[in-house]
Amino acid sequence: MGLRLFPREETFFDLLNGSAQNIVRAARMLQDLLDDYTDVERKAEAIKSVEDKGDDITHTIIDRLNRTFITPFDREDIFTLAKQLDDVLDWIEASSARMAVYKIPHATSEVSELAHILVSECEAIVEAITNLRKLDRLAGPLREINRLENLADRVQRDAIAKLFSSNGNPIDVIKWKEIYETLEEATDQGEHVAHVLEGIYAKHK
């Protein structure tokens, strides 16, 4: 199965790859924001710029899709994949924005941990996208994405349980619960990328 299935119109792969690379970049910036919790507003704005760039990439893909007759795989699958990659980025950005907008004074070890998981997941997404042309190498990164999403789910669950037992100020509990959920949603959206890729795989196998 090592053969290349899709010789036609390579640029869609380049564009999808560019989108995935852009997401890793945002995830790393989020990780840095949470590991070194200083200058939060400026760092959150920088992540917003990366998200804007992501919007441009997504529009380029959809636009090219609308002007290309033959596509390397089903038109609607490229469309869904581009959109789903964009959703991951939206939730990464939402996580950093919430830290800034809610004026959270410090990070916790749990948000850092979630950001690290997110970076690993985004790296596995890049690997999966890179291997779209060699379908037999897709299984590894897909399994890794799944594992990381389960891990993030457990970290978030425990973080919220800890929050509840902390006897903290209820407003702070609400804020933090929202932030843990937003980070977990980002990893969840990453798993949706894996589902789209699995669906493409199922069709072409």
Next chain:
Amino acid sequence: MGLRLFPREETFFDLLNGSAQNIVRAARMLQDLLDDYTDVERKAEAIKSVEDKGDDITHTIIDRLNRTFITPFDREDIFTLAKQLDDVLDWIEASSARMAVYKIPHATSEVSELAHILVSECEAIVEAITNLRKLDRLAGPLREINRLENLADRVQRDAIAKLFSSNGNPIDVIKWKEIYETLEEATDQGEHVAHVLEGIYAKHK
């Protein structure tokens, strides 16, 4: 590209259009409820009736779909579009119901603003659905839907940040957070309509 792509079976367009018109009606009733915050339970019940009518329209579409051999575009796209329009309406109704059920004593300028954005978004959805037959006129309303969803996201984000800094009663904070999120979810579902339309466009282009 000004030509009409879909001469066959016009009634699906009429039905989808009727569904979109019904959603605008509900959005305007929600806007009225929030702009003139009196008689809330009765107004919320009136919106519930519009939602029930929406369910009827959706079932009619699906039923007709199941009895029609040739459809103007892919059977599953009509199906997805009908369902997605219904989801917008569900969240509009959920917004009004929460104001009533949670016994919220007054509206805020932010919920009014969100309702106004929602009305504009639903009007753009009607325009997009109307132009399904002239695909080149779809781009304008789709862009507008996207812009309005981003705007709603920002308004909701700021409203929740303000809520957190208000030192209010925690239960009130929870209620209002939920209401802002429900309104924002309605605009989000509207954007999903745009995605479905973009997907149809991508296929037929």
Next chain:
Amino acid sequence: MGLRLFPREETFFDLLNGSAQNIVRAARMLQDLLDDYTDVERKAEAIKSVEDKGDDITHTIIDRLNRTFITPFDREDIFTLAKQLDDVLDWIEASSARMAVYKIPHATSEVSELAHILVSECEAIVEAITNLRKLDRLAGPLREINRLENLADRVQRDAIAKLFSSNGNPIDVIKWKEIYETLEEATDQGEHVAHVLEGIYAKHK
């Protein structure tokens, strides 16, 4: 319409049926946990084991899908259905896990009621899956799933309104709101199964 549409490759039906049966089992265990609220951690762990078994079934389906040339209906529909069944189970497990992890000291009549609705919904899902081969018998269980989801929505809405008017500890309000929402999300995911089945029906009718 009593004829069997899909004579080929019966095992996909067996596997999908096995997945649905596994979900009913988890729903009944959740109902038991909430009706007889003792030994919560052990019962939640037992539900987790059923979820793990569900993961195995899902992977078997996808794996078989990838090794089978001719499938009884569209490859991506089997894929989507298997995934969507898995999502129902995930939310059932999440409901029981939250009771345990948040150290909830007792159940309420509303969580029991939601669990009973969920069991009925999962039984309707089994009936729908069983009748995938006789499409004309699908309408009944699909309508029932829809009815039960609406009922769950109303029970959850009223439960949260009651919670808000209870003057309880804000942290407890947050915990319970989350638990009601998680249970309602499980019924919502069940309705998504119905949507996938309706979509398959729309294609094959």
